[in-house]
Amino acid sequence: MPAQSSIITQIVPMLLIFAIFYFLVIRPEKKKQKEHQAMIKALAKNDEVVTSGGIHGVVVNVKDTTIVLRLDENVRVEFDREAILVLKKKAE
Secondary structure, eight states, X not given: OHHHHHXXXXXXXXXXXXXXXXXXXXXXXXXXXXXXXXXXXXXXXXXXXXXXXXXXXXXXXXXXXXEEEEEETTEEEEEEGGGEEEEEEOOO
């Protein structure tokens, strides 16, 4: 019996560490990823966004995998949808 109880005393702390790690790190990160995916899918024309590179722009055109942003009057740049980091202001 002593050998069996020592295995349990070794496994329980590891399970507790994994549970704490899951609830403090993994679960919030998955939630954040789902929110980001929903935001990317909901992007529409005239939304003000910030890219992962820090470029601020206004959505001009939404395509399947890319988005065209207006950076200035005559400057339009096409970005991957995944490059959009933050939705600053939703179009009204």
